[in-house]
Amino acid sequence: MLSNLSPAIRQYLIVTGNYWAFTLTDGALRMLVVLHFHQLGYSALEVAMLFLFYEFFGIVTNLFGGWLGARWGLNRTMNIGLGIQIVALAMLLVPASMLTVIWVMAAQALSGIAKDLNKMSAKSTIKLLVPDDQQSQLYKWVAILTGSKNTLKGVGFFLGGLLLTLIGFQGAVLAMAVMLFVVWVASLVFLNKESGKAKFKPKFSYMLSKSRPINILSGARFLLFGARDVWFVVALPVFLASQLDWNQWQIGSFLALWVIGYGVVQSIAPKLTRSSKEVPKTQTVIWNALLTLSPLALGLALWQNLPVAQSIMIGLGLFGILFAINSSLHSYLIVSYSRADGVSLDVGFYYMANAAGRLLGTILSGWVYQQWGLIACLMISTLLLLLSTAAISKLPERNMGRNS
Numbered sequence: 025m026l027s028n029l030s031p032a033i034r035q036y037l038i039v040t041g042n043y044w045a046f047t048l049t050d051g052a053l054r055m056l057v058v059l060h061f062h063q064l065g066y067s068a069l070e071v072a073m074l075f076l077f078y079e080f081f082g083i084v085t086n087l088f089g090g091w092l093g094a095r096w097g098l099n100r101t102m103n104i105g106l107g108i109q110i111v112a113l114a115m116l117l118v119p120a121s122m123l124t125v126i127w128v129m130a131a132q133a134l135s136g137i138a139k140d141l142n143k144m145s146a147k148s149t150i151k152l153l154v155p156d157d158q159q160s161q162l163y164k165w166v167a168i169l170t171g172s173k174n175t176l177k178g179v180g181f182f183l184g185g186l187l188l189t190l191i192g193f194q195g196a197v198l199a200m201a202v203m204l205f206v207v208w209v210a211s212l213v214f215l216n217k218e219s220g221k222a223k224f225k226p227k228f229s230y231m232l233s234k235s236r237p238i239n240i241l242s243g244a245r246f247l248l249f250g251a252r253d254v255w256f257v258v259a260l261p262v263f264l265a266s267q268l269d270w271n272q273w274q275i276g277s278f279l280a281l282w283v284i285g286y287g288v289v290q291s292i293a294p295k296l297t298r299s300s301k302e303v304p305k306t307q308t309v310i311w312n313a314l315l316t317l318s319p320l321a322l323g324l325a326l327w328q329n330l331p332v333a334q335s336i337m338i339g340l341g342l343f344g345i346l347f348a349i350n351s352s353l354h355s356y357l358i359v360s361y362s363r364a365d366g367v368s369l370d371v372g373f374y375y376m377a378n379a380a381g382r383l384l385g386t387i388l389s390g391w392v393y394q395q396w397g398l399i400a401c402l403m404i405s406t407l408l409l410l411l412s413t414a415a416i417s418k419l420p421e422r423n424m425g426r427n428s
Contacts, residue, residue: 043146045207047173049200051180060193072258072390077133082379085140086372098145105141106208113201148371163356170355171291178283185276237361240419242377247412253385255401259393286344293352308353309417315346316409323402
């Protein structure tokens with residue numbers, strides 16, 4: 025069936041399928057680690073620290089990965105990412121007595137490297153499959169890739185909670201490693217061997233962006249994802265377990281449904297934002313500003329002692345819709361503003377900022393929640409989103425000729 029499609033669409037489907045499979049294991053693994061180690065008695069801050077290397081090496085990987093992608097080709101960096109994730113999963117198959125904090129952090133470091141190699145490669149490849157004068161098509165393809173990825177990540181959360189309940193931690197990890205190995209072999213066979221290799225050989229110094237729009241978008245992305253993870257990654261699951269007495273199955277299912285819905289909204293973001301040729305800066309600023317109000321409203325609801333479970337569900341739903349639209353807009357803008365030749369350099373730098381924001385948010389999520397609770401996490405989220413809105417307002421209008 026794939027042979028009847030155009031080469032561009034065929035490669036798009038292969039890249040997307042590769043990205044889907046990886047994301048499914050990544051989401052499941054995160055939920056497995058959070059729930060398993062919280063169940064073992066780890067504090068919120070200790071659970072957050074398990075992901076410290078995951079986020080830190082994501083920063084390093086995006087910076088170096090963009091450079092490697094431009095020199096080696098995006099197919100190689102994508103397949104290397106899949107292979108490293110299989111190794112990371114295999115590391116967690118050791119006996120339970122060997123699953124020390126340092127060992128799990130090391131496995132998470134490899135997983136962080138793998139995830140960002142895979143994501144940078146997938147997002148960069150889309151730029152090469154769409155002509156520069158078809159910005160509406162580019163926005164739709166980026167939105168579908170990003171949204172479907174997050175839907176699968178939500179399914180991964182659900183899968184992680186389910187597998188932990190049914191077959192335990194090690195059984196779940198083994199099942200994911202086997203599945204990903206099959207996908208890796210298929211990717212080695214079918215992915216375009218020359219995709220994304222730059223016509224020039226970029227110097228090492230090219231890793232740091234010299235483009236003002238890329239720097240602005242990177243700063244806004246750093247703040248955007250820090251604002252999400254400061255309350256979503258550790259604080260929220262621990263709050264649901266400790267304050268609402270939810271079990272791991274309920275937490276996994278609830279967060280899975282949220283991320284699935286978030287992914288669906290991302291996929292249809294071009295319709296919600298009514299994009300035609302390209303996304304105006306003003307529209308992005310407005311959606312960013314609306315997002316800023318959602319954690320503020322939820323924090324005020326909890327401060328006023330409104331029904332907690334209902335407030336969390338409504339507040340998280342509103343935040344999810346608005347965040348999904350913003351994430352889709354930002355993901356489109358970075359691909360649109362990037363150079364066509366050596367696109368992975370710009371995208372890699374941008375997702376380095378994304379990983380740095382997640383690192384900041386993850387650490388703050390455990391520490392602030394442990395010290396002051398969920399409301400404090402939500403207030404910090406509001407501040408970061410306010411700064412993100414200010415940053416994106418400085419973005420210059422896109423020159424359609426700069427990438428050709």
